[in-house]
Amino acid sequence: MDITQYINSDPKVMLGKPVIKGTRITVELILTKLSEGFTTDDLIALYPTIKIDDVKACIAYAAQVIQSEKIIKAA
Numbered sequence: 001m002d003i004t005q006y007i008n009s010d011p012k013v014m015l016g017k018p019v020i021k022g023t024r025i026t027v028e029l030i031l032t033k034l035s036e037g038f039t040t041d042d043l044i045a046l047y048p049t050i051k052i053d054d055v056k057a058c059i060a061y062a063a064q065v066i067q068s069e070k071i072i073k074a075a
Contacts, residue, residue: 003064006057018061020054030058
């Protein structure tokens with residue numbers, strides 16, 4: 001999945017946090033709702049401007065961030 005089709009980060013929108021393109025809905029919000037037990041259908045009902053691929057892109061974005069995270073071990 002090419003998340004750049006779905007996720008955008010612009011300093012003029014939500015202080016540069018990654019959002020679903022064309023919205024002010026942050027990736028953080030979607031991930032938080034999913035962690036609270038909301039389903040994709042719940043999210044689409046709450047935010048009718050988003051689609052299932054937008055939610056999948058949020059999850060993919062989070063996975064990419066974690067994959068590139070550098071772990072620093074304590075000495």
